[in-house]
Amino acid sequence: MRDGYPPTVYADPKRQFRYEVEQLWLWTAPEPERQPLNSYSLGPDWMTSLDHTELVDRRKTVEVVIDVLTGRAPTNPARSVHAVRTNQAGSSPQRVREDQAVALRCSIKNNTASAARLMWWRLPDGSIELGRVAAHDDMNLR
Template identity: 45%
Template sequence: MHGIDQQKIVEVVVDVLTGRAAELDSRALHRLRTGPGGDDPYRERADGAKAYRVAIERNSPSARRLHYWKAGETYEFARVVLHDDMRI
């Protein structure tokens, strides 16, 4: 992906896998919704996996986020997106 250091993505993946992302305000970890509104439902697959997003960058209009699925203790990393992109 252009404009982002791949090492930063690796750091965020490690933070997610170790549970550290949930403890760091800078990661802004939360469930991924189906749209931009606070009332939009959370994304969930038929197999029960829940979609999440975590900050790779902050405080910029093009700040990147990492989207991933979590089912139990299984993680499936999906995409690196711009802040306003809600697709997974």
């Protein structure tokens, strides 16, 4: 464990990320208080955005992913969970994919220039597809 963060134990970056999520989830709440992790997948841009962002450190991103996967994010005012819209106008409809997944995002950091956001899809079965980590004004999500 390096500075309270799981060590690198897998050469496969996706497997390593899932390990980090599981370990931090286990470490951050006692078992009787631990909410289960929702089923999740990694979207096509997830690992690239995670590995190439200088917006926020990886541990903070993983902590917010855990908030999303446990359902805590909507109840945390610092996360400010909201819909990703079809355009920048606040009154535009929420973005929905062909498979009926809906686009959501929340704050990773607040009160900083280009504050980092976590974007994901909530699939019709309730599972989560992690989309990307991006700057506040970046709405690209596929």
